[in-house]
Amino acid sequence: MFVLTLTQRYAGSHGDRVDELLAALAPHPTAHPFRRSWGDEAIGAVSNPDAAVAAALVALRQGGKEGRRFSVGIGVGPVTVAPDGSLVGQGPARSRRAVERCSRQAIPLGVEAGPAGVAFEGMPSAPESAAAAEAVLRLLGDLVARRSEAEWAVIDLLIPGVRGQQREVASALGISVQAVSQALARAGWSREWEARPAAALLLGLAAFAVE
Numbered sequence: 001m002f003v004l005t006l007t008q009r010y011a012g013s014h015g016d017r018v019d020e021l022l023a024a025l026a027p028h029p030t031a032h033p034f035r036r037s038w039g040d041e042a043i044g045a046v047s048n049p050d051a052a053v054a055a056a057l058v059a060l061r062q063g064g065k066e067g068r069r070f071s072v073g074i075g076v077g078p079v080t081v082a083p084d085g086s087l088v089g090q091g092p093a094r095s096r097r098a099v100e101r102c103s104r105q106a107i108p109l110g111v112e113a114g115p116a117g118v119a120f121e122g123m124p125s126a127p128e129s130a131a132a133a134e135a136v137l138r139l140l141g142d143l144v145a146r147r148s149e150a151e152w153a154v155i156d157l158l159i160p161g162v163r164g165q166q167r168e169v170a171s172a173l174g175i176s177v178q179a180v181s182q183a184l185a186r187a188g189w190s191r192e193w194e195a196r197p198a199a200a201l202l203l204g205l206a207a208f209a210v211e
Contacts, residue, residue: 001031001045001046001047001076001077001078001079001091001207002045002046002047002048002049002051002052002074002075002076002091002203002207003043003044003045003074003075003076003077003079003087003091003092003094003095004034004043004044004045004046004052004055004056004059004072004073004074004075004095005037005041005042005043005072005073005075005092005095005096005098005099006021006034006041006042006043006059006070006071006072006073006099007040007041007070007071007073007099007103008021008040008041008069008070008071009069009070009071009103009108010069016040017062017063017069017070018036018040018041018042019036020062021034021042021058021059021062021069021070022034022035022036022042024058024061024062025042025044025055025058025059028046028051028054028055028058029046029051030044030045030046030051030055031045031046031047031079032044032045032079032081032087034055037086043087043092043095045079045087045091045092048200048204049199049200049201049203049204049207050196050197050200052074052200052203053137053140053196053199053200053203054196056072056074056109056137056141057137057140057141057144057192059072060072060107060108060109060141060144060145061144061145061147061152063145070108071099071102071103071108071109071110072099072102072108072109072110072141073094073095073096073097073098073099073100073101073102073109073110073111073112074095074098074109074110074111074112074133074137074203075090075091075092075093075094075095075096075097075098075111075112075113076091076094076111076112076113076126076130076203076206076207076210077089077090077091077093077094077113077210078090078091079091079092090210094112094113094114095112097110097112098110098111098112105138106142107138107141107142107145109134109137109138109141110134111130111131111133111134111137111203111206112127112130113126113127113129113130113206113207113209113210114126114127114130114210115127120209123205123209124205124209125209126205126206126207126209126210127206129202129203129205129206129209130202130203130206132202133199133202133203133206136195136198136199136202137199139195140192140195140196140199143187143188143191143192144192147187150183151183151184151186151187152187153173154169154173154180154183154184154187155183155184155187155189157169157172157173158184158189160193161193166180166181166184
């Protein structure tokens with residue numbers, strides 16, 4: 001299981017934006033839906049690494065170029081639902097450590113998957129896979145957070161993996177096909193979707209070693 005703890009940064013100057021984050025995350029599949037845990041923090045859990053990557057990037061998108069609005073901690077490990085509905089166990093505890101560790105980073109994302117784990121000859125340990133996943137996700141997060149509103153206007157109309165969409169997007173936005181192509185190039189759209197599987201693979205390796 002992959003638990004994500006999402007803590008708002010600069011809440012005093014930007015106001016409470018947790019509800020906006022929860023609305024952005026609502027369409028994404030979860031094992032335990034994202035909800036406000038307390039104050040300016042939200043927590044949720046997903047069962048597969050692709051969903052963890054998607055949710056992390058949604059959180060890092062918030063705030064855009066004006067600043068990374070949320071810190072993201074991903075904890076790899078088991079989850080139990082307490083009687084009060086809160087998430088407890090190694091997954092949430094690791095997620096908490098990750099978000100606290102990364103909160104002052106330029107790209108505030110951390111992944112924790114240890115120290116407990118199973119060693120397999122010739123394979124990285126859970127902490128090693130988590131560290132590698134963190135590095136890839138920070139690169140992706142930097143790409144996502146740098147995008148302008150105009151670039152997101154184009155991207156939000158695209159379906160990943162479907163070819164031949166640029167003419168329809170251009171028509172919907174009232175811009176040229178060339179402008180759509182240029183926006184996607186600046187935004188690194190294709191690079192993001194080429195790199196997402198690498199991040200998911202590394203998260204999956206971390207989960208394999210700890211569960």
